Amino acid sequence: MKKVVILGGGFAGVNLARDLGRNPQYSITLIDKNNYNFFPPLIYQVAAGFMSPSDISYPFRKLLNRQPRARFRKGTVTRVDTKAKRVFLEQGGSLEYDILIVALGAQPNYFGNREVEQNAYTMKTIGDALAIRNNILAQLEAACAQPPQARAPYLHFVVAGGGASGVELTGILAEMRRDIFDKDYPELEGEHGKLTLVTADPVLLPPMREVSQRYTAAALQKLGVDIIYNDPVTAYDGQTITLKSGTTIAAKSLIWTAGVTAVKLAGIADSSYGRGNRLRVDRQLRVIGLEDVYAIGDCAIVEGDPAYPNGHPQLGQVAKAQGKYLGKALGRSDKAFVYKHRGDMAMIGRLSAVADMPGGRSLQGMIAWFIWVVVHILALVTFKNRIAATYNWSIAFLTKNQAMRMNIQPSPPRGRRE
Known part of the structure; x- marks a missing residue:
C-alpha cells in the first residue's frame, strides 16, 4: 500500500482525500494547519456577520472518518525533501511518502507593499x-463615542480589489449600512458614513462579460x-490610504x-515554479522535474x-475538479486533466447578482441571485x-437583519493574562 501525503485541505485537497480514500491501493495522510475545512466563497458573509464560522466549516476528522485509509495530521509544513521523500513539520517530526500532492492554495498578494x-x-x-x-463593530462603537465632526474616518470602510471577493464584500457591507446602522446605532443620528471600492482595473469583475460588469457597477452605486x-x-498607515494617482482617503x-499568490515550499527548486509562484505541472498534474510529486488547486x-x-484561473471550481480528477486517475490512468468552465457569478446584494453562464448567456438580478x-x-x-x-439566509432575507453582530475576542491563556 503506497503512502500518499496531501499538503492542504482546501477544495483540491479535501476532494482528493475523500475520493482517494476509497482506493485500497493507498494510505492517505492529509496535513493542514487548521483542523477544519472551510468554504472560501462564503467567507465574506462571516466577515459581515451574516453567517457563523461553523456554517461554512467542518472538522477534517469528521470529514474523513468514513475513509478507513485516510488520516488527518494537524501541522504546518516547513519543507520537503523530494529525494528522501519526507515532509517536515513546524511542530516537529516528519512524514515519509511514496506520493506527495501539494494543495497549499494561495495567500494574499500585497505586491511587495509591506505597509499595506x-x-x-x-x-x-x-x-x-x-x-x-470585529473591526467593523469596533469602529462603529468608536464612532458612537466621537463628536459628529470626528466620526468620518471611523465610518469610512474601503475595500481594495474589484474581483468577486471585493464586490461581494462591498455589496453586503452596503446593505448592512443601509438596513442596520439606524436600528443598532441611534447615536450616529442617521449618519451612514462612506463605503469605497478601489480597483486597479478599468472595470469590476474583469473575468466576466461586459453586461455583468455594467450591472454590477450600477447596482453598487445604487x-x-x-x-x-x-x-x-500604494500606501496605508492605518489612518490614510494613498492611491497611485496621489489621492488620499x-x-x-x-x-x-x-490579488493572490501561491506560497513557495522550501525544498522545491525555483525552476519548478511558474507565474505567481505556482508549481508548474503537466496535463496529469505532475510537477515538472520532480518524481512522484503532484500539485493541484x-x-x-x-x-x-x-x-x-x-494556466487555469485560480477558482474553487478548478481546484475541486483537479482534486476529483486526481482522486480517480492516480495510479489508474494517464488521461489528461480537462477543465470545463461552468461560468462565473457574483452576489451583489438582496435579490441582486450576476451570472455568466456557459454558452455565452448572462443573467442579472433576481434569477442570477x-x-x-x-x-x-x-x-x-x-x-x-x-x-x-439555508436557515441563516432565510432569516436575513425575511428580516433584513443578521444575528452574528458580536465582537468576540479570545481570552489569552491563563498564564499570559495580565
Whole structure:
C-alpha cells in the first residue's frame, strides 16, 4: 500500500482525500494547519456577520472518518525533501511518502507593499473574516463615542480589489449600512458614513462579460458605494490610504482583496515554479522535474493545455475538479486533466447578482441571485452546513437583519493574562 501525503485541505485537497480514500491501493495522510475545512466563497458573509464560522466549516476528522485509509495530521509544513521523500513539520517530526500532492492554495498578494500588509485587513481565512467583523463593530462603537465632526474616518470602510471577493464584500457591507446602522446605532443620528471600492482595473469583475460588469457597477452605486477605477492602493498607515494617482482617503479600515499568490515550499527548486509562484505541472498534474510529486488547486499552473495557455484561473471550481480528477486517475490512468468552465457569478446584494453562464448567456438580478444561492448551498461540504446556511439566509432575507453582530475576542491563556 503506497503512502500518499496531501499538503492542504482546501477544495483540491479535501476532494482528493475523500475520493482517494476509497482506493485500497493507498494510505492517505492529509496535513493542514487548521483542523477544519472551510468554504472560501462564503467567507465574506462571516466577515459581515451574516453567517457563523461553523456554517461554512467542518472538522477534517469528521470529514474523513468514513475513509478507513485516510488520516488527518494537524501541522504546518516547513519543507520537503523530494529525494528522501519526507515532509517536515513546524511542530516537529516528519512524514515519509511514496506520493506527495501539494494543495497549499494561495495567500494574499500585497505586491511587495509591506505597509499595506501590516495595516490592512485581508480575507482568506475564517480568522481573517472574524477580524474584519470585529473591526467593523469596533469602529462603529468608536464612532458612537466621537463628536459628529470626528466620526468620518471611523465610518469610512474601503475595500481594495474589484474581483468577486471585493464586490461581494462591498455589496453586503452596503446593505448592512443601509438596513442596520439606524436600528443598532441611534447615536450616529442617521449618519451612514462612506463605503469605497478601489480597483486597479478599468472595470469590476474583469473575468466576466461586459453586461455583468455594467450591472454590477450600477447596482453598487445604487447602494451608495463610491467606485474608484484604474487607481490602485500604494500606501496605508492605518489612518490614510494613498492611491497611485496621489489621492488620499482618511479611513481606519482597509480590507485587501486585490490579488493572490501561491506560497513557495522550501525544498522545491525555483525552476519548478511558474507565474505567481505556482508549481508548474503537466496535463496529469505532475510537477515538472520532480518524481512522484503532484500539485493541484491554486498553487498549481497546468502547462500544455491549449484551451488555457496561461494556466487555469485560480477558482474553487478548478481546484475541486483537479482534486476529483486526481482522486480517480492516480495510479489508474494517464488521461489528461480537462477543465470545463461552468461560468462565473457574483452576489451583489438582496435579490441582486450576476451570472455568466456557459454558452455565452448572462443573467442579472433576481434569477442570477437565485442561481447563486442554490449553487453555493449545494457546494457546501456537508448536509449540516447546507441546512445552517439555508436557515441563516432565510432569516436575513425575511428580516433584513443578521444575528452574528458580536465582537468576540479570545481570552489569552491563563498564564499570559495580565
